[in-house]
Amino acid sequence: MNKKNNEKILFLTGKLAQKRLERILKEMEPVEFTYEIRNIGVSVAALMTAQMIARRLTDTDDIDRIIVPGLCRGDLSKLSEEIGTPCIRGTIDMKDLPIFFGRDCKPVDLSKHDVDIFAEIVDAPMISIEEILARAESYRLDGADVIDVGCLPDTPFPHLEDSIEALHQAGFKVSVDSLNEDELIRGGQAGANFLLSLKESTLWVADEVDSVPIIIPENHTDMKSLYSAIEKFSGKGRSFYADPILDPIHFGFTESIIRYHKLRQKYPNINIIMGIGNITELTEADTTGINAILFGLISEMHLNAVLATQVSAHCRSAVREANMARRIFYAARQDKSLPKGLDGSLLGMHERRPFQYDSDEIQEFYQGVKDPSYRIQVNEKGIHVYNRDGIHIDANPFELFPKLDLLQKDAPHAFYMGVELGRAQIAWQLGKNFMQDEELNWGVCSEKRSEEERIGDLKTTHTMRELRRESNEYKAEGSTLKASRNRKKK
Numbered sequence: 001m002n003k004k005n006n007e008k009i010l011f012l013t014g015k016l017a018q019k020r021l022e023r024i025l026k027e028m029e030p031v032e033f034t035y036e037i038r039n040i041g042v043s044v045a046a047l048m049t050a051q052m053i054a055r056r057l058t059d060t061d062d063i064d065r066i067i068v069p070g071l072c073r074g075d076l077s078k079l080s081e082e083i084g085t086p087c088i089r090g091t092i093d094m095k096d097l098p099i100f101f102g103r104d105c106k107p108v109d110l111s112k113h114d115v116d117i118f119a120e121i122v123d124a125p126m127i128s129i130e131e132i133l134a135r136a137e138s139y140r141l142d143g144a145d146v147i148d149v150g151c152l153p154d155t156p157f158p159h160l161e162d163s164i165e166a167l168h169q170a171g172f173k174v175s176v177d178s179l180n181e182d183e184l185i186r187g188g189q190a191g192a193n194f195l196l197s198l199k200e201s202t203l204w205v206a207d208e209v210d211s212v213p214i215i216i217p218e219n220h221t222d223m224k225s226l227y228s229a230i231e232k233f234s235g236k237g238r239s240f241y242a243d244p245i246l247d248p249i250h251f252g253f254t255e256s257i258i259r260y261h262k263l264r265q266k267y268p269n270i271n272i273i274m275g276i277g278n279i280t281e282l283t284e285a286d287t288t289g290i291n292a293i294l295f296g297l298i299s300e301m302h303l304n305a306v307l308a309t310q311v312s313a314h315c316r317s318a319v320r321e322a323n324m325a326r327r328i329f330y331a332a333r334q335d336k337s338l339p340k341g342l343d344g345s346l347l348g349m350h351e352r353r354p355f356q357y358d359s360d361e362i363q364e365f366y367q368g369v370k371d372p373s374y375r376i377q378v379n380e381k382g383i384h385v386y387n388r389d390g391i392h393i394d395a396n397p398f399e400l401f402p403k404l405d406l407l408q409k410d411a412p413h414a415f416y417m418g419v420e421l422g423r424a425q426i427a428w429q430l431g432k433n434f435m436q437d438e439e440l441n442w443g444v445c446s447e448k449r450s451e452e453e454r455i456g457d458l459k460t461t462h463t464m465r466e467l468r469r470e471s472n473e474y475k476a477e478g479s480t481l482k483a484s485r486n487r488k489k490k
Contacts, residue, residue, distance in 0.1 A: 007033040010063045011090075012053065014045035016365055017069075021094060028098055036063070046435060050074025053087070060085045071435070093356050093433070099341060108342045110327040112334075115298060116305040117326070118175055118194070118273070119144035119319045125157040129166050136172055143323025146194060148307060149187070151178035161190040175214075177307075181205055196307070197243065200229040206238070214241045214273055221245075221252070223259060230267065241271040241305060248282040257297060264301045274298060277309035280318050287318050288346045288445060292339070295325035299333050317445050321346065324444045348445035354431035355379040366391045372406060376420050378434040383424045395428055397421035 013021050018039050025035060040056045042048055046069055053068065060066070063085050068076070070092035080087045091100050119139035124132055136147040147167055151157055160176070160183065167174045168191060175194035176187030181202055184195050188209025197216040198205055206213045215233065218225035226244060233240050244259040263272060276294050280287045298306065308322045309315065324345045332339040344352060355378060357365070362377050366386040369375065377384045382395040385404065392403045400421065401407065407414040420436055427434035433441060 007064045008062060009033050009035045010060065010066045010085075011035060011037045012040055012045075012048065012057070012066060012068045012072075013037060014042040014047065014069075015039055016043050016368065017045045017094065019364070020361060024094055024097055028101070031101070045069040046071035046438070048072045050076055050079040050087075054079055054082050057083060071438070093353055095353065095356070108331055110324075110331055110343060113326040113330045115295075115303065115326040115330075116145040117143055117319060117322050118146040118148045118196075118305060118307045120148035120150045120177060120277070120307060120309045122150040122309055122311055123152070124149045124163065125152050125155045125160075129159055129163050132163050133166055133170055136167055136170070139319050140172065142317075142320040144308075144319055146173045146175050148175040148177050148194075148196065149192075151176065151180060151183050153179075157183065160186055164190040164192055176211075185209065187211070194241075198229075200225045200232070203229060203233060206233070206236075206240075212239045212241065214243055216243050216245060221255070221259070223262070226263070227266070230270065234270075239271065241273040242267070243273045243275065246274050246276065246278050248278045253279070260297075260301055260303070264303070271304040272301075273305040273307060274303050275307040276322070277307065277311070277315075277318075280315050281309055281312050284314065286348060286445075287315055288321050288348045288443065291318065291321040291325045292346050295322070295329045296339065298326075299329040320444050344441075345444040348443045350431045351433055351441070354427070354433060356433060362386075363391075374404065374406070374417060376417075376424050376434070376436045378424050378428050383421065383428055385421075395425070397425050 011021060011025070018037060021037055025031075025037070038057075040048070040053065042052070048069055049072065051074055053072075053074075057066075060083055066083075066085055066087045067090040068087060070089050072089060076087045076089065091097055119136075119142075121127075121132055121135050121139075127135075132149070136144075139147060149160070149163060149167075151160070164174050164176070164187065173193045174191075175196055176184060176192040177196040178184055178187070179197065184198070184202075184205050185208055188195055188205070188211040192209075192211045194214060195205065195209070195211045196214040198213040199216055199218045201218060203213070203215070213233070215226065215229045217223060218229075223244065226242060230240075230242055242263060244263050245256060246260070247253050247256040260272065260274065274294070276291070279294060280290050283290060294306075306322060306326075308319050310318050324343070328343050328346065329339055331342055341352075357377055357379055359379060359381055362379065362384050365375065365377070366384075369386060369388050372387050372389065374385055374387050382393050383397065383400060385392050385400055387406075389405070392400055394400050397418075401417075404417065407417055423440055424434050426432070427440060
């Protein structure tokens with residue numbers, strides 16, 4: 001979105017963040033816009049919703065653009081239409097606003113990529129067609145473009161043809177992965193879109209079927225045979241992929257990367273596929289980082305496809321990671337930039353900026369609290385828990401619990417605080433962002449909870465509050481930051 005001359009921007013925020021927002025915007029000056037800051041009646045900015053903004057926001061006639069907190073929930077496009085002013089989400093961390101405006105407020109476009117993902121079902125002969133379809137659907141949701149039906153040595157696969165037909169009927173592109181010529185012929189005749197893997201000596205299989213072949217060396221590192229096979233098949237005027245084979249670490253990894261590089265230099269225009277499972281599956285390390293490095297190489301060499309697997313337990317989200325990695329690196333390459341600051345989805349264990357508030361800022365928040373509800377915040381010094389009666393700091397929730405007097409006879413509140421303090425401890429240990437009432441962000445490593453599920457959790461919290469009031473154990477409204485909304489109505 002392009003900035004206009006004398007553009008006026010309205011920043012919406014909450015009571016607790018207003019002073020901090022004012023300070024950050026002041027530090028950004030001079031800026032190429034004028035601005036106004038409004039607190040629309042919430043204590044915590046992250047509690048804002050599009051529906052709430054629509055109800056409470058008035059007098060926007062002189063506003064060109066509205067920026068809402070990054071965690072604001074709801075449909076902003078609908079909100080923009082309703083109030084007649086463009087609304088966009090800002091940053092989750094307010095400290096990132098300078099970076100945000102440095103990119104001219106343009107969100108990073110991650111809709112594009114130039115690498116296809118073949119997701120392999122490695123044990124297809126051992127499972128039913130129903131299980132194959134279920135696995136395929138899971139991979140499709142994670143971003144797979146082709147479902148690779150893996151065959152096993154010396155293992156009958158009587159339902160190969162039926163599996164391919166079922167996958168096609170469900171809208172999948174299909175590849176068959178086998179070194180057995182009979183299985184490749186069967187797969188091709190059944191309509192498989194791709195065949196993995198043909199060698200120079202088995203190229204004849206491609207003459208029998210219409211499937212696109214993936215060609216590999218005759219012997220593991222024999223690049224001459226791969227070049228020969230490429231030359232022979234190139235003359236047929238048909239599509240194909242070449243794969244010089246990626247080797248595991250300490251078993252030829254570096255040399256195999258060199259093979260890919262040489263292949264791309266020799267044939268700048270052919271399709272090349274890389275099977276990344278030999279690294280992700282055979283290295284006991286978090287696969288987000290492994291996929292990031294591999295897709296950096298893939299991006300630089302302009303490879304066209306990957307074969308991904310999810311066999312080992314630590315590779316459970318490998319397809320989803322590959323899907324995000326291909327998009328991030330494509331965007332970075334198109335922008336001629338480093339793959340940094342574009343998207344944090346591959347930061348599963350840590351975060352770029354883990355702690356949002358320093359101790360002085362938390363102290364400022366604490367001094368503004370006038371009710372008994374406990375707030376929790378985290379920075380490098382530990383977990384901070386505070387209400388109107390005092391503030392306590394420690395890295396160990398077990399040290400904090402005895403100091404929280406209101407919890408001693410309030411089981412629902414204690415349960416809630418136990419959940420939140422557990423999250424806070426993990427955040428402090430790993431260097432992750434923590435926001436009370438929000439799950440920790442594990443990036444692409446975990447599936448995102450739906451808005452309905454999150455609302456369900458909040459309803460459970462509200463039920464706990466009702467139980468407290470009914471038992472007369474704790475009269476004050478709420479145990480979380482979100483309770484402040486309701487206290488204003490009393």
